[in-house]
Amino acid sequence: MRIGELGQATCVDPETIRYYERIGLLPAPVRRTNGYRAYGLAHLERLAFIRHCRALDMPLADVQRLLHLLDHPLDDCLDVDRLINTHLAHVQGRLQSLQALARQLEQLRGRCHGRHTTAECGILHELVAAAQGEGCVCHDGSAPNSPEVI
Amino acid sequence: MRIGELGQATCVDPETIRYYERIGLLPAPVRRTNGYRAYGLAHLERLAFIRHCRALDMPLADVQRLLHLLDHPLDDCLDVDRLINTHLAHVQGRLQSLQALARQLEQLRGRCHGRHTTAECGILHELVAAAQGEGCVCHDGSAPNSPEVI
DNA sequence: TAAAAACCTTGTAGCCACTACATGGTCAAG
DNA sequence: CTTGACCATGTAGTGGCTACAAGGTTTTTA
Ligand SMILES: [Zn+2]
Ligand SMILES: [Zn+2]
Ligand SMILES: [Zn+2]
Ligand SMILES: [Zn+2]
Numbered sequence: 001m002r003i004g005e006l007g008q009a010t011c012v013d014p015e016t017i018r019y020y021e022r023i024g025l026l027p028a029p030v031r032r033t034n035g036y037r038a039y040g041l042a043h044l045e046r047l048a049f050i051r052h053c054r055a056l057d058m059p060l061a062d063v064q065r066l067l068h069l070l071d072h073p074l075d076d077c078l079d080v081d082r083l084i085n086t087h088l089a090h091v092q093g094r095l096q097s098l099q100a101l102a103r104q105l106e107q108l109r110g111r112c113h114g115r116h117t118t119a120e121c122g123i124l125h126e127l128v129a130a131a132q133g134e135g136c137v138c139h140d141g142s143a144p145n146s147p148e149v150i
Numbered sequence: 151m152r153i154g155e156l157g158q159a160t161c162v163d164p165e166t167i168r169y170y171e172r173i174g175l176l177p178a179p180v181r182r183t184n185g186y187r188a189y190g191l192a193h194l195e196r197l198a199f200i201r202h203c204r205a206l207d208m209p210l211a212d213v214q215r216l217l218h219l220l221d222h223p224l225d226d227c228l229d230v231d232r233l234i235n236t237h238l239a240h241v242q243g244r245l246q247s248l249q250a251l252a253r254q255l256e257q258l259r260g261r262c263h264g265r266h267t268t269a270e271c272g273i274l275h276e277l278v279a280a281a282q283g284e285g286c287v288c289h290d291g292s293a294p295n296s297p298e299v300i
Numbered sequence: 301t302a303a304a305a306a307c308c309t310t311g312t313a314g315c316c317a318c319t320a321c322a323t324g325g326t327c328a329a330g
Numbered sequence: 331c332t333t334g335a336c337c338a339t340g341t342a343g344t345g346g347c348t349a350c351a352a353g354g355t356t357t358t359t360a
Contacts, residue, residue, distance in 0.1 A: 004336065014337085019318065034326060036337055045282065052281035057251055060317070066274065073269030080273050081262040088255040095252055098245045101207055105238040112231040119223030123230050124216065131202035132195065154307065164308085169347060184355060186308055210346070 001039040010047050017047065025050060025064060058087055151189040160197050167197065175200060175214060208237055 007014045020026040026046060029037045046067070053063040062083055069075055111122030118124055157164045170176040176196060179187045196217070203213040212233055219225055261272030268274055 002337075013319080015320080016318065018338090023317095034337080036326085045278075048281040049278060052277060054317090056254060057248075066277070069268040069271075070274060070278070073267060075268050077262060077266055077268040077271040077274070080268065080271050081259075084255060084258050084262070084273055088252065088259060091248060091252050091255060095245070095248050098241060098248060102238065102241050102245055104206060105234060105241060108234050109231075109238060112227060112234070116227055117223060118219040118225050118227040118230065121219075121227035121230050123234055124220060124227070127202060127216070128195075128199060128220070131198040152308075163348080165349080166347065168309095173346090184308080186355085204346090 001044070003037050003039070006039045006044060006047065009044060010051060012047060012051060020047070020050065023060070025060060025067070056087075057091065062087065151194070153187050153189070156189045156194060156197065159194055160201060162197060162201060170197070170200065173210070175210060175217070206237075207241065212237065 001009070003014045003017055006012075007017060017026065021028055026043065029039050029043060032038050049067070049070075050060075050063050053066060054060075058066075065079065065083060069077065069080060108123050108126055111126055113122075151159070153164045153167055156162075157167060167176065171178055176193065179189050179193060182188050199217070199220075200210075200213050203216065204210075208216075215229065215233060219227065219230060258273050258276055261276055263272075
């Protein structure tokens, strides 16, 4: 397989594949005489694994660790469990804050009806008031310096 | 106010405040004779507004647009409504996929019990199988045309 | 009074996971 | 023989910060 064919087969942009190789996530394949990368089935499977983990929103560093464990089948798998649990906790935390966030945005949405100037806009008023107020997300110490929601 | 005091008052890192100034989000304040930035109440309110919008996870480009509308109170506010709606749709979409993702991770979590090698790890097996399989997030729809393997 | 600390300034580089060029080589179809 | 689709490398940009480095200023402390 050339890189374009591998990309087709996995729905991954060839530039992304080269990027994975550059950062050491995907092993460098052999080259044809013209310099083109020549991939085999092992590469396809490894790339599919990477993309599946990415679809689970794992950071590439975690994927790297999982790949390493796959390459060392006799290692203790304690790390796998820990990694998944940590990642799940992270995702659940983000779910919580996203839900709170959606609620706030839904409240805002109703406040702008018909044609009017921005001076009369309920959304802008609400945003300004909330930013001054005390009961808002960004002033209650929960996430003071880093919004870090999505 | 010096930059550190403004940062204290708004829970924003001074480096972030300078960053906002650099990208044109916060107007450059006057300077003292020693070169220190001197902020007033207007800056504090503007920064609070920015952080509140960021806590709602709006991108800075959107915040920029809202600030512009605040500065032009006679403009039509149609854009405000559209902006909030678009953003809410974005958040809700993200919420959906995050929920699906949490479910998948919860399924994975149960598959790694007791001490065993990575070769026997249910999580790794599941991840590999899912990556090869058809029903997974990252292989949706588009049938991978099998390219010739070298 | 001097030393130490905490502040401030500018500039640059790094983070993540890509993405988009720019510039040039290779190959198959018409 | 030209066109166009590929491929190669390298560099730079994205967003929203964060982390220095190397220096100047002010405040606190010994
Ligand atoms: Zn998958
Ligand atoms: Zn309105
Ligand atoms: Zn707020
Ligand atoms: Zn296991």
